[in-house]
Amino acid sequence: MALLLCVFAAVISTALWYAHGENSTMKIGILCWLFWGASIMWFVDAVFEYIQFGASYFKPSGAEMLNDAFLGLSVIALALVIWIAAVLITDPSGAVKRALFRQNDSENSRTEKEKKTENLK
Numbered sequence: 001m002a003l004l005l006c007v008f009a010a011v012i013s014t015a016l017w018y019a020h021g022e023n024s025t026m027k028i029g030i031l032c033w034l035f036w037g038a039s040i041m042w043f044v045d046a047v048f049e050y051i052q053f054g055a056s057y058f059k060p061s062g063a064e065m066l067n068d069a070f071l072g073l074s075v076i077a078l079a080l081v082i083w084i085a086a087v088l089i090t091d092p093s094g095a096v097k098r099a100l101f102r103q104n105d106s107e108n109s110r111t112e113k114e115k116k117t118e119n120l121k
Helices: 002-020 028-058 062-090 095-120
Strands: none
Touching: 002 028, 002 062, 028 062
């Protein structure tokens, strides 16, 4: 189930990357690498489990499938967090920088206003 979820996420992110181009400001290529890397990891894991368990590998219990689904969703969530952190750190559109400077400018203007009111008293 984790393999299936990661492959779907990889295919969707690859389609988005292809549709928006390599030079997209959202750095979707990073997301593609994360999901394809996780998919390869789960594929290798599935091969080794099949070697170990044989045909019984294809008959998991409901609890095993649920645990595997939660694990796959956790991997997808972690990849999304890493991707968002990478986008925020690189700040390709400058949104974080504008927000930080806007906050600093408003703090500076408040302190200047407070100083002026103190001088007037």
